Amino acid sequence: MFCFELKDVRKTYGAGAQEVHALDGVSLGFAPGEFTVLCGPSGSGKTTLLNMIGLLDTPTAGEVFVEEEDVSRLSSKRLARIRAGRIGFVFQAFNLVPVLSALENVEVSLHLARTPGDHRAIATEALERVGLGKLIHRKPGQLSGGQQQRVAIARALAKSPALVIADEPTANLDSATGAEILAIMREMNEEDGVTFLFSTHDPMVRDCARRVVILRDGRVAEDDVRARRPAGGAACSS
Numbered sequence: 001m002f003c004f005e006l007k008d009v010r011k012t013y014g015a016g017a018q019e020v021h022a023l024d025g026v027s028l029g030f031a032p033g034e035f036t037v038l039c040g041p042s043g044s045g046k047t048t049l050l051n052m053i054g055l056l057d058t059p060t061a062g063e064v065f066v067e068e069e070d071v072s073r074l075s076s077k078r079l080a081r082i083r084a085g086r087i088g089f090v091f092q093a094f095n096l097v098p099v100l101s102a103l104e105n106v107e108v109s110l111h112l113a114r115t116p117g118d119h120r121a122i123a124t125e126a127l128e129r130v131g132l133g134k135l136i137h138r139k140p141g142q143l144s145g146g147q148q149q150r151v152a153i154a155r156a157l158a159k160s161p162a163l164v165i166a167d168e169p170t171a172n173l174d175s176a177t178g179a180e181i182l183a184i185m186r187e188m189n190e191e192d193g194v195t196f197l198f199s200t201h202d203p204m205v206r207d208c209a210r211r212v213v214i215l216r217d218g219r220v221a222e223d224d225v226r227a228r229r230p231a232g233g234a235a236c237s238s
């Protein structure tokens with residue numbers, strides 16, 4: 001099972017008078033199957049923290065453990081291997097390849113992750129699951145924002161990752177589409193046990209989480225674990 005932990009993680013950019021402590025001693029543990037939301041003002045360190053957990057960046061000081069292995073000082077090649085196989089990303093800007101169809105975008109990610117099996121069949125099934133079964137041959141430019149975000153989710157989920165990281169996944173969507181996207185993610189969390197970690201400014205996303213971590217100035221200001229809120233409404237009722 002996939003668990004990860006940060007121990008006194010610091011990330012400093014620049015030097016001298018320009019020094020920025022993007023993360024200033026963050027310690028957090030995440031159990032498998034969690035659905036956690038990361039909140040905090042702009043510049044508080046959310047994206048920096050997600051990049052650290054997603055193994056896209058390494059800390060200036062402190063340790064990052066993935067499945068009890070200290071990954072803070074692994075080679076970039078090893079990190080890339082763990083990342084491709086175990087972690088799915090959903091970026092705010094979708095990051096789809098514009099010249100490839102929805103199907104090909106998902107297939108490429110399966111190829112990079114070296115996922116075993118028939119990539120075309122797995123990619124088709126993932127796109128069907130997010131409601132895009134009829135649009136798999138369209139390119140991103142021929143899809144709406146919400147549809148592109150679904151392709152990004154299908155791409156993240158097709159390789160059956162242990163962890164999905166999403167940086168403001170609903171920021172570019174209208175609230176109805178955002179609620180649909182959230183419902184898909186909750187279903188994956190509840191049915192497949194995929195661990196989710198989101199950053200968000202969106203109260204609807206926050207209300208849907210079981211755990212809310214609030215960052216302020218690169219530190220954990222609050223870490224609130226609670227039962228799922230019934231007030232989450234439609235967004236949570238997958």
Ligand SMILES: Nc1ncnc2c1ncn2[C@@H]1O[C@H](COP(=O)(O)OP(=O)(O)OP(=O)(O)O)[C@@H](O)[C@H]1O
Pocket residue numbers: 013014020021022040041042043044045046047048049
């Ligand atoms: N590459 C970089 N070089 C210098 N400073 C950086 C760099 N990346 C981030 N920072 C700084 O680190 C701090 C944390 O940035 P981060 O992107 O993690 O914030 P955030 O909480 O994701 O904000 P937002 O809600 O606006 O996305 C900010 O002060 C930012 O300016």
Ligand SMILES: [Mg+2]
Pocket residue numbers: 046047048167
């Ligand atoms: Mg950010």
